[in-house]
Amino acid sequence: MNANLRRRYLRDWLMQGLVFLGTAVVLVPLLFILYYVLVQGIGALSPAFFTRPPAPPGEGGGGMLPAIVGSLVVDSLALVLAAVFGIAAGVLLAEYPDHPLNPLLRLVVDVMAGLPAILMGLVAFVVVVKPLGHFSGLSGAVALALLMIPIVTRATEGVLKLIPWELTEAGLALGLPRWRVILSLVLPAARGGILTGLMLALARGAGEAAPLLFTAFGNPYLTFNPLEPMDTLPLKLYVYAISPYEDWHRQAWGAALLLAAAIMAASFLARRTLRR
């Protein structure tokens, strides 16, 4: 083996090492967080945690039922809103690149993606809470949807641009109108990427407390009505974590664990359904 070749092997070995090192630097904190949340939170997950309303501090017992239900309701509503508007905007950007609305739309999406989450709560406060006159799960869903729309839009636009143009042409050549081609041929072909975008958006929205502080507001009593104030897991987590009570801290860890597990499960299930 000559010196030149040996030097190249050495460099290859060195670079591979750096790549592995970089991967580890990213993965280790992530695994550490998951491990720590699991260890701290697992003790709080009793049957009462899932079936009881919260108890006053010091009493022990009590659970997260209103927050679990509230998270399900608010996040589902937010996901539907984000899917409808986010996918529509993504389709417009990707499939009609010359549309006169697009420069404005792109600007709005870019700005929205860069705004702090708490401002979305402020917007929802002004457009939903003020007119209704009271806090509500719905206003929280609107705040979260505003946060999620740019993620869905960018994912949709990106994946639609990867769908070969030939598919559109094949549809048009059958005498199908453009909207029908997009709806029945292009979007189904892109569903995997769009679903990934929706899951990313859900993960982002479901973990937010700030936009909900003055929209969903929180509610210690169980309600299924999105027009009433609602509790959610991140809100509960925030309130319990900054409290001085030991048993509330334990419950906050439980909420964190449940939140992480639920989002991972939703993402996993969505992917599996798609593969069928």
Next chain:
Amino acid sequence: MGEPYRMETQNLSVYYGRTPGVRGVSLPIHDRRVTALIGPSGCGKTTFLRSLNRMHDLTPGVRVEGRVLLDGEDVYAPGVDPVVVRRRVGMVFQRPTPFPTMSIFENVVAGLRLVGVRDRHRLAEAAERALRMAALWDEVKDRLHAPAVGLSGGQQQRLSIARALAVEPEVLLMDEPTSALDPISTQAIEDLLEDLKKTVTIVIVTHNMQQAARVSDYTAFFLNGEMVEFGPTERLFTNPEDPRTEAYITGRFG
């Protein structure tokens, strides 16, 4: 000749920006005959073909001048809906384009189902008829509901043809439909054309001169965006009038 024209172009030019891809082509397309377009790469034959059913409409920067008559009416006239034109003038592309999320059956009837035909009996009939015409029925009749992407390349191309035929177009445009296929699949598609022309008018772009000679009744020779010569296939291949045609078909260039 005395045969009726199904389509006809009059002084047709197609521009990409300022560059003309096709210049002043006037070509008759005879009813229920196979017309072949031949010529070297980049001579404008595909560009010409795509202008016949307004496939250029969605490509920015492409401009079509001149007239394309279908049964005597200009398909580029104001008020003509390109969707309607494309229902009457179907197209098969160079590469097979099965709809990836659909089964074989759904692919074949896509053109009907997606415009609102719901009658299952009618869809089943249309699917069988189209698949038989495309010589694919025997190979897929037992797995109509399997994903279309599981078919071989040759089968996928015949599926694309069946899908185009299911909407019963009057004219079928084929852009090098066999260039990506093996000889056996090519043979199957060439045999198909012989049957198809009993009911459908066919325009086929081909790189393969032997193929043009085998399948077509009329041939047009394109060079540098212009149509050099048009005539009955046998005459054009045995006794070309233009020296450039002769040079091309005898293999001296292209």
